[in-house]
Amino acid sequence: MSLHQEFRDNVQTIISRLVEKGALPEGLATNAVSVEPPRDSSHGDLSTNAAMVLAKPAKMKPRDIADLIKPELESLASVASVEIAGPGFINIRLEPGVWEDELRKAITLGVNYGDSKLGGGEKINVEFVSANPTGPMHVGHCRGAVFGDVLANMLAKAGFDVTREYYVNDAGGQITVLAKSALLRYREALGESIGEIPEGLYPGDYLVPVGQLLKSEHGAALGEKPESEQLEIVSTVATDAMLDLIREDLDALGITFDTFSSETSLHARKSIDSALAALNERGLIYEGILEPPKGKKPDDWEPREQTLFRSSQFGDDTDRPLKKSDGTWTYFAADIAYHDDKIKRGFSKMIDVWGADHGGYVKRMKAAVNAISNGDAELDVKLCQMVKLMRAGEPVKMSKRSGDFVTLREVVDEVGRDVVRFIMLTRKNDAPLDFDFAHVVEQTKDNPVFYVQYAHARVRSVMRKAAAEMPELDLSSSALAAAPVSLLEHSGERVLLAKIGDWPRSVEAAATSHEPHRIAFYLAELAAAFHAQWNQGTDDPNLRFLDAKNPDLSHARLALIQGVASVIASGLNLMGVTPVEEMR
């Protein structure tokens, strides 16, 4: 549990005690009570809004409530002093030992510092990537992949039972196109001259090996079967091959999944029929005609009776079709069955990570989940905006038609996995992101990857120097955890202590808000505070981490920066980035 969480509990206990004593009225809701570090650190270590939040329901003045809470807080062992400020903030100054205990935890627990039980072991499903198995992954998939992976890491750290899931869209038109394209490559492998790949088929070279595979497995025999049978065989072979490609790409990014769910298997298991039958029983499905969208009427619009889902009853703008005109299910119908399947597998919490171009799909999916679960299941959809590839300030041109789009692999090969992963989280998901090949590998302060890695490397470097120059100091974790850290009195050192102690809360906040980018920003702030302290030593040698004349203080400072390194390692670990020992 984070320090802040602990204090929130303390405050709530105090409130209920005051209610028992009759000092506060009964039935107060305390959900809105929060304990946070104040924006301005001169206000203290922690701040709670309890008095202001309770003022209205209790029909009392905030300051009066604060006066009641203040002595109770002061009686806590870890509290040094309490002040009431502004409109009713209760500012808490902690005993210095509290932050020092946090530092000891960081040193002792290492990358596990910040683990929490917030999730209470609850199952949660994170579905991400889910790129169509029709070719290798391109950069567009990259952001969602990293986002989903880190989100899953964060939720696991916060105590949820996380399942990472990939939905394989191995049914539908694009798979037929894939099969036809592969079949062409098969004929090519047999020696036939195929010329230009026709418009509408996938032109990429990555299908050449699939053609050769088909040849080695079937010889010339495949071509003699009826076309429908050919396509069926080739579909499976080609999708499997494409999934292998995708798995290799994911591997290059360091991403693995617990589950691959197949759309085809939903069809095969009649999951769609059963999911929709349940909706039908509740009168949520009907035959009807949709209005054309106003102001943007398609040229070939004609009124048509379709099987529709009453998603407008659940907050969607209009009802949505479940069947195509040829009688087969729409993608949406399959997706309802898919989410129904997740719910049946025990997930009442689900997160889908999609590209921003699917934004128009969010409401209907949430509506569907709401309907099939009777409101019991919760779906959060995170949309990742576009990544704009740049090279020295110029946009990189991509033409999907000619098949020469930039693949994920090319990007990873050029700048490295760690850089890609980190940069993808330097913007919140719903903001577009510029990815400049030149900029992301620059070794300057405005490159957060470098800045954070550099901080970690600097700590390691100081540790190596300490081992060489002050051999009398024991640098093991247990010895550092026992260092006399109360000697750390410089304001910059106290700032670092507080920042380290804020890590568990930051992880919890990022996990509950489903916002992985907060980890990257936290790390950049921690690194900045660390570099600032390092720089203090440039002006004033007394502030350097190592002082041969003062081994005790040196030991304490080494403990401090070991804590910094632990937290950075913990954060980078969440982001799937390897902390470096030295800069090269």
Place this chain on the structure above:
RNA sequence: GCACCCGUAGCUCAGUUGGAUAGAGCGCUGGCCUCCGAAGCCAGAGGUCACAGGUUCGAAUCCUGUCGGGUGCGCCA
């Protein structure tokens, strides 16, 4: 036409789920290395949080409307 996302310093962006005097990097201005930690450091200027209303102790944050940008809009997935 409708829906969703966005609009914060000259630029690129954060902003702890409604908190106190709105922050960072770059850029700009001014300081700091013949030497011990300068791939730099310190300080400063720079804001009507797009605009107008509303909700309340309190709004960049929530609601309504307007303007501007992006994404999408019955059989694709």
